[in-house]
Amino acid sequence: MARVYQVPQHAFIWLITGSLLASIPQMMNGPVWIAAVVLFLQCWRVLVQRGRLRMPGRVLRISVLATAVGLTLYSYGTLFGPDAGITLLVCAFNLKLLEMNKMRDAYVVIVLNYFVLATVLIVRQDFLISLYVFVVLFFVTAALIGINQPEANIRARSQLRYAAALVAQAFPLMIFLFVVVPRVAPLWEMKSDQKKAKTGMSDSMAPGEVAELSRSAELAFRVQFIGEAAPKPERYWRGLTYSWYDGRRWSQALPQNISASDVVAYPSRFKPRWYSDLERSAAGPQYQYRIILEPTSREWLYAMTTPFIEQNNIGVVSDYRLISASPVTDSLSYTVKSYTRMPRGIDAPRWEKEFNLRLPAEGNPRSRAQAREWRAQAGSDDQYIARVMRMFRQQKFFYTLTPPPLGPDQVDDFLFRTRAGFCEHYASSFAVMMRAAGIPARIVAGYQGGEENPLGTHLLVRQYDAHAWVEVWLPESGWVEMDPTAMVAPERIESGLEQALQSQGSEFASAFNEAIGVSRLPILKQLASAMDYIEFNWASIVLGYDGMTQTELLKKWLGEVSPLRIALLIAAGIGIIGLFFAVLLLWRGRRPSLEWWQKEYWRLHSALRKRGVEIPDHPAPGRLVELVSAQAPAAAEALKQWRECYEGVAYRANSANLNGMNKTNSFDKQSLKRFRRIALRNIS
């Protein structure tokens, strides 16, 4: 039997730590059996190292591998695809620990370890996991150093220290490459089965659905204002508009003769006429901000009203919202400029107005009658709208997360019977009242408000900030946003959902808190907001660094971005960073530095050589003085003094017997320098 390679003990500690830590994320994410397999293999390996067990034979190894393959097939139904692939990789990698018969195998284990560690980042990308990966990197690198150091009596900790130095030195170049290496377009389409549908807005809405969403504290997106922040009442983050009402559910829809491409513009590519017109009429207060959207698996993006954007693959729709060209599967960062008060859609196309007047042929007779009556009484559309709003404010309506169920005529039932509902109930009934009175109206769905992070300049918008409101079209002012919920629960707009529910009655609030699990401990809240601040910056700076940002940055540096310039920049960067470390590592600590008098000797020596005095390469100081004095008698006196001073310092005073007594005498230093100067003056 071939001799089994024994991993040095000092390396083994880090090898096993690194491989276990690299496997843990997959043990937690993947099916339960992975943890069992990994722990089984790791324990076996530790016992082998301790000499308690022997390396398993081929039969056993193959059967473990077969088991892992079988279980993967059972859990995922396939052996391909990222999830199954990572699972298999983790199993195979841990199995390789039991097949380290040669030093080469140890190398393979470590290189695979890097690979497994990298796959962790496919699944999760937040700051904490990145930090975790980074820490495990130390251990893996330490193990790599360890197996290259076969001596037995090495302290394992010294490798960790060396690994830390290596990792730290690798960072500058890594950051540089991260910033400048061009983000090439994907080479082929990747399908990730990790990205399942997430909680969030959907493309239709029925009463009770937004309330359901409000039970989640999951992050929807972060907002960072660039410059002035929009005041709280204007923070309506539009996501979708619903124009189609079937008596119960509101849906996104377009008339049959209108195609989606007619209403969507991609301004970075081409600006259709309606978009240019819109741009031209932009006026009033404007806000610029960046949004970092969590993955939604949906196309629509969120922005305040009348958003303008020029970013690849992001489009503007004619109902003043943004969409992404493809579903958002990774967190997405985009910068928008919004004109919150500008008039829009005064010249809206006829089909749009007509489409937003449609109601089901039947249903909700009381509401319709009431609408017609009030419209007739009111002198204008404005007065009619005010009348409806007054109804919500003055009559006894309740704002609640748990509204009672509604009958078939939902609006009638809500307005005249239950009078308790969440935003979608108010928005829906308001829109129906408008349409019934001949005013075009549609539901806008999105988020409202957001929680300000006390540490940062950004807002956190969570799922419980989900909101629905209404947009009506008036001949003089175009599309105008209205929020009937604000009439019922003004706190909702001012301070958020939690406040609104509290003012309505404490039992609602506590139920809400329980539902979303918000801790009321102040310290935990602080910690959470600090963490959130880091995560926000991580997401906006690192994860959000894309081709666009890169191009802008490179433009700033290079003026013009061309492949040649980028290549030169990369080469120059690698060179400069490499040179820096080369100097740091190779120059420093080459030899002990010279004492000042030794430097003085060489200064005199080279000065004499320069003046053409013939002297050997390195004579004794006394001999040097004799030689020079013979050739240049004028300098003899000064040189004699120089010699006395030098010998006094170097040979008389600086005694090796006086342990370490090596005080620099500044007087000697000055004299030595002076005598050198005088002597040299007398020579030239």
Add this chain to the structure above:
Amino acid sequence: MPKLSAVQQLYRRWLRRRIPPATTVTLNQRRIFILPTGYGMLFLLIAAMLFIGGINYENNLLLTFSFFLMSLFNVAILHTFRNLSGVTLSAGGMRAGFSGRHGALEVLVSAGPRRSHTSLWLQWPGSPAREMSVKAGEEQRTWLDIELIHRGRVFAERIRIESRYPLGLLRAWSLVDLDHWCLAWPTPIESAECPASGGDDDEGLHNSLAGNDDFDGLRSYIPGDSLRAINWKSLAAERGLQTKVFTDPAEGRRWLEWDRLAGMEPEMRLSSLCWWVLSLDEANQPYGLRLPDQEVAPAIGLDHKQQTLRLLALFGVQ
């Protein structure tokens, strides 16, 4: 020496220009070569795969990881180089041997005052490697065996000194000619006739040869004998005055002579002389050596033996 192809000769000439032979060589950028190992290539391959993965998933962290690996590789170049640079190799002692067997040459590996060098591998081409680490300001010595393929001075091939520390991703190495040679004595070949003149007897070793001051026995005291030669112990034992007798050391020194082996091949003569040097040394007999151009006066002892063998080894060698 085996015949070399034209390419090998060119390579050797180039190497000679780049790293000229010297008894002390400090490794620096001129003398160190560095290339990735197979594992280094695997490492880069994984970095490349992660890069492609990062591009396809549009995953910045995967890209970062890939850049980290590349950057670590880059840092490893410097560290691997640094581990070898500043090492001083010097030719040390030499353990001569008989031609056809092994000799050994000592190589001194010393570190500069500030930097340690870990896990260095030293070897001659074709022989097993020796691993060592040198701490800052210290020196390590190692004996490397060398095959003595002919008599005279056997020059060592270039020593290969290699290091993969710290990460094993790169191999830094140098090929150093320490201008180091090992003395190869002639192969001793037994011969019956001692090619010697002088001594008590010219016939050979059959009659024991007396050393210069070997105690030979006792005889009765004769007036005039030196006081120092009196055996006081026998007087004490009341056996009368006796004098210690030593064989005469002044004359009868044995000379091993080249000329006495006329008619033999020169190498054969040397081999035969070598055998006799060894046997006389073993028998603790003084001997001298006379070659056509040189001679060593008769004497005995390790130094004498070494000197004689050296003469035999270098006979006729430039």
Add this chain to the structure above:
Amino acid sequence: MQDVIRQSITAVSSVVLGKEEQIRLAVSCLLARGHLLIEDLPGMGKTTLAHALARVFSLDYRRVQFTSDMLPADILGVSIFNPQTREFEPKDGPVFTQLLLADEINRATPKTQGALLEAMEERQVTLDGLTRALPDPFFVVATQNPVTQSGTFPLPESQLDRFLMRLSLGYPSAEMELKLLAGSDRRQLAVNLKPVASGEQLQHAMAEVRKVRASRDLIDYIQRLLAYSRNGGLFVAGLSPRAGIGLLNASRAWALTGGRDYVIPEDVQVVLGPVAEHRLQSLAGGAAATATQKLLESVPVVRRQ
């Protein structure tokens, strides 16, 4: 104290003409408690020098002419049976003296040489199981004919290491030769020399040598010389640590004979030849002196990096 040393040198110089440097070196060797090897052709004044040194420092002096039939006992002594007392009585050999002149040491067989050299190293003699210390101070001044002469047993390198210095007097200059011829017998002059230093004064001077300061720069210089002798490719084998200590002590003594209480690099450079040459074998094959000179040229006196 320095006056005494200077006067001693002057006194010896009055007998051995024109060799001030060698005399000063010989005195330094004595003061550094080292043994001296003088290598020269016969008749160059080796014996005279040794004798003069003994006189000037009021040392017991014995001379042994080495021959090839000499036995160790002839130097170390023997135990003689006394019939009256029926006991062995040690009879000291000539080694029991303060200054032993071992003339033509390379004429003796290696065995006899070995006996003397061991006594030099140990400063004691063991006879029939009885160990006896040699007088203090104990110096050996050995003279040696050049190795090329026939009928000699050259001292092996390991033995040579025991001599602190090796000197060579060489032929006198023409001027001195005339003086020599005109003057009276040198040996007679040496015998008639008046002591300059008492035994106590000599001991005191030897103690002074140890107090001569050697700075860190200087010790560093010596260390670099030693290192280069080992690694520089000049010699078959470098200087031993013993040689290194000898070099430092000899430099100290030389500095003291020059009236200084600290060592400067020039001191080291002067004594390096006498201290090192007989211990080294040039790798290139030439004289050790040439290689030693090369050593001095190769090692910077003041550290460069």
